[in-house]
Amino acid sequence: MSLNQISKVYATALLELAQEANSLESTEEELSSLVGVFFSDDTIRHYFLSPLVDPSEKEQTAAKSVQGKASEIVANFITLVVRKNRFLYLKDILEDYRSGVDRLKNRSSLRIVSKDSLGKEAVDQITKSISSKFGREVRVTEHTDLNLIGGFKIYIDDFLIDASIRAKLAGTREALLQKKIPVGAFE
Incomplete structure (x- = not known):
């Protein structure tokens, strides 16, 4: 089972439990908070x-x-994830859970x-x-990627809008190669 499938299975199970308990949003907040704590401290x-x-020591x-910091659903879920040696997947599980709640x-x-915060x-x-084009509410998260030269990328559901400088340069390169413009033609 791939990483993506593992996180989706766990996220789906948690989503079903939270939906039955009518606690989709609070479960997300609790899980997000705990994942933040677990992964912010080396x-x-x-x-x-x-x-x-x-x-067994990890599980305990x-x-x-x-205990006392999360609902029974989230506490049991975290314990299960640790018991099944899936701790590494917690961030991906959280992302898949969020996607499920959004759906x-x-x-x-x-x-x-983007390389720097857009403001x-x-x-x-x-x-x-984006909200007007898709006709629905949009939940936004902003991330920085120092590997970007400039511009930005927008991921919305399963779509990618790549307005990065690297993508524009690649497009220009491809256009030049297709037209077979000789090197030095712009000098």
């Missing part, structure tokens, strides 16, 4: 990923660490990736434009 992350730590630690709420997930005005303008 010591915690290394502990749960270490093959040297006894699996996970259960104790979420159920007829909402689109919009991820804007509130630009993000709001992009959000408004």
Whole structure:
């Protein structure tokens, strides 16, 4: 089973439980908070990923660490993920869970990736434009990618709008190659 399939299976199971308990949003908030804590601290992350730590000890630690900090559904889910040695997949499970909630709420997930933050005005303008084109509410997350030369990429549901400099350069290169313009023609 691939990474993508594993995270989808766990996310779907959690989504079904949360839907039955009428707690889609609160489950997402709790899971997001816990994933943030687990992955923001190297010591915690290394502990749960270490093959040297006894699996039952990891499970007990996970259960104790979420006890009283999360609902029964989320606490049991985190414990199960640790028991099944799927801790590494938690971030992907969270993303797949969010996508599932968005589908159920007829909402689109919009991820804007740029070299530097685009600023509130630009993000709001992009959000408004995408929302009107897709005819639904849009949930926005903004990420930075230092590997981008410039421009930005927009991921919305299963679509990619690539307005990065790298994509524009690749398009220009392809156009030049197809027209077979000799090198030095622009000098």
